[in-house]
Amino acid sequence: MLAMKITIxxxxxxxxxxxxxxxxxxxxxxxxxxxxxxxxxxxxxIMAVPYPALKSLATQYANELVGKIVVxxxxxxxxxxWDELVVPADGSAAQQLQEQLGQSTVLKAFNTNFAATLKxxxxxxxxxxxxxxxxxxxxxxxxxxxxKGSPLTVVDAGALKRAREMEAMGFLQMTLAANKKISWNGGxxxxxx
Amino acid sequence: MLAMKITIxxxxxxxxxxxxxxxxxxxxxxxxxxxxxxxxxxxxxIMAVPYPALKSLATQYANELVGKIVVxxxxxxxxxxWDELVVPADGSAAQQLQEQLGQSTVLKAFNTNFAATLKxxxxxxxxxxxxxxxxxxxxxxxxxxxxKGSPLTVVDAGALKRAREMEAMGFLQMTLAANKKISWNGGxxxxxx
Numbered sequence: 001m002l003a004m005k006i007t008i009x010x011x012x013x014x015x016x017x018x019x020x021x022x023x024x025x026x027x028x029x030x031x032x033x034x035x036x037x038x039x040x041x042x043x044x045x046i047m048a049v050p051y052p053a054l055k056s057l058a059t060q061y062a063n064e065l066v067g068k069i070v071v072x073x074x075x076x077x078x079x080x081x082w083d084e085l086v087v088p089a090d091g092s093a094a095q096q097l098q099e100q101l102g103q104s105t106v107l108k109a110f111n112t113n114f115a116a117t118l119k120x121x122x123x124x125x126x127x128x129x130x131x132x133x134x135x136x137x138x139x140x141x142x143x144x145x146x147x148k149g150s151p152l153t154v155v156d157a158g159a160l161k162r163a164r165e166m167e168a169m170g171f172l173q174m175t176l177a178a179n180k181k182i183s184w185n186g187g188x189x190x191x192x193x
Numbered sequence: 194m195l196a197m198k199i200t201i202x203x204x205x206x207x208x209x210x211x212x213x214x215x216x217x218x219x220x221x222x223x224x225x226x227x228x229x230x231x232x233x234x235x236x237x238x239i240m241a242v243p244y245p246a247l248k249s250l251a252t253q254y255a256n257e258l259v260g261k262i263v264v265x266x267x268x269x270x271x272x273x274x275w276d277e278l279v280v281p282a283d284g285s286a287a288q289q290l291q292e293q294l295g296q297s298t299v300l301k302a303f304n305t306n307f308a309a310t311l312k313x314x315x316x317x318x319x320x321x322x323x324x325x326x327x328x329x330x331x332x333x334x335x336x337x338x339x340x341k342g343s344p345l346t347v348v349d350a351g352a353l354k355r356a357r358e359m360e361a362m363g364f365l366q367m368t369l370a371a372n373k374k375i376s377w378n379g380g381x382x383x384x385x386x
Contacts, residue, residue: 083354090282116386124319124384155374157365161276168361172350176383181348186386190369191317193309193379 003027004146007041009057010048014073017118018046018110025149044069044146046110051076051086051093058100066103069139072163073110075170082178085171094133094163107134107143108163109154111170114177116185121151129190131157131166155190196220197339200234202250203241207266210311211239211303218342237262237339239303244269244279244286251293259296262332265356266303268363275371278364287326287356300327300336301356304363307370309378314344322383324350324359348383 006022006029008015019029022044032038034053041064049057051074058065072094076087087093094108109132110118117123118130130152134140144154157166169188176182199215199222201208212222215237225231227246234257242250244267251258265287269280280286287301302325303311310316311323323345327333337347350359362381369375 083352088282089357114386117384124386126317126384155369156372157374158368158372159276162365162368164282165361165365168358169365172355172358172362175351175355176348179349179351181350182383183386186384188381189384190375191310191319191379191382193307193317193376 004044004142005030005042006044006046006146007032007038008046008048009038010046012048013115014110014118015046015048017115018048018073020119021121021147021150021152024151025147027146038064041065041068044071044143046071046073047097048073050074054093054097055100058097062101065101068104069107069142070097070101070104071107071109071143072097075111075167075174077171077174082175085167087167090164092163092167094160094167098160105134105136105139106160107132107139108160108166109133109143112166112173112188114173114184114187117187118152123187123189126189127151127153129153129155131155133157133160133162133166135160153190197237198223198235199339200225200231200238201241202231202239205241206308207303207311208239208241210308211241211266213312214314214340214343214345217344218340220339231257234258234261237264237336239264239266240290241266243267247286247290248293251290255294258294261297262300262335263290263294263297264300264302264336265290268304268360268367270364270367275368278360280360283357285356285360287353287360291353298327298329298332299353300325300332301353301359302326302336305359305366305381307366307377307380310380311345316380316382319382320344320346322346322348324348326350326353326355326359328353346383
């Protein structure tokens with residue numbers, strides 16, 4: 001395995017849980033909060049911020065993100081109503097980010113996972129499954145390689161267009177937890193059958 | 194438990210697997226194929242047909258379906274491209290059916306389950322989870338009651354509007370199986386955590 005440098009924007013539960021897995025897999029992980037100024041970003045950059053902060057973060061670091069693999073993890077809910085997404089119904093936050101960052105390679109990942117299942121690497125008695133969608137196969141392979149050695153199972157979910165479905169699924173899962181149908185320690189896990 | 198009469202339109206894998214669960218729970222299940230003429234429908238009617246056949250089936254039985262709980266199980270994929278759904282991006286097949294059948298109570302269910310996991314009642318080593326969405330709580334409770342005694346776990350996914358997200362999830366799951374990331378015996382299962 002070739003160890004990489006991973007940059008994580010966001011020091012919250014998700015950023016920490018994601019970073020933990022990249023560390024466990026032998027990579028060097030650097031974390032930055034909203035008041036930090038990051039320089040010399042890693043090959044993979046995780047945008048572990050809430051959707052409302054995504055666009056301005058991408059604007060702030062647009063030059064530094066050129067040529068990087070940029071991972072969008074957001075679930076763009078309307079948090080006033082919890083009844084809809086705030087991105088176009090036929091699109092996704094990830095596709096918006098790819099439009100904004102034309103010289104970066106955007107992947108969608110981690111948005112269908114709650115932080116607790118990323119932190120533990122387990123969902124129930126199984127390993128946690130991370131979906132990754134993107135248009136660049138080499139970038140998806142790099143992402144998967146960087147997580148080899150972590151407890152996570154990474155599954156290729158197809159082109160970036162599938163981020164629409166991943167965001168719908170992440171949204172649905174959050175409503176199930178908010179309505180106490182499941183806890184924030186559970187969620188959907190993929191059975192290979 | 195009060196045994197009910199369940200009508201299933203569709204004798205395919207899904208219709209049979211769904212019917213098996215209602216039978217196991219002690220209900221009477223009647224199956225009808227496309228050349229049959231059904232009369233005296235049950236309190237719950239499962240539309241276990243592919244999406245392209247849904248509208249005409251609902252038209253054919255519009256009168257008989259008045260006052261019934263009508264369950265839409267479809268995944269309205271574009272089967273030419275496997276790259277999009279054919280319903281409006283902010284809507285769903287279930288919401289279309291509810292508009293068509295104004296005097297019936299439409300529920301969305303079973304579309305996030307592959308037939309094999311409904312037939313066995315297991316997804317991996319866990320019980321299969323069935324999501325149900327609908328605007329009428331009493332209808333959802335009746336649906337859940339009718340499956341008590343089956344091996345399935347039924348989880349209320351909220352209002353019928355959530356069918357959009359369930360159909361996105363069903364679509365995503367089908368693309369994972371078609372691309373051999375999972376088998377048709379697996380799929381998403383809900384961990385309560």
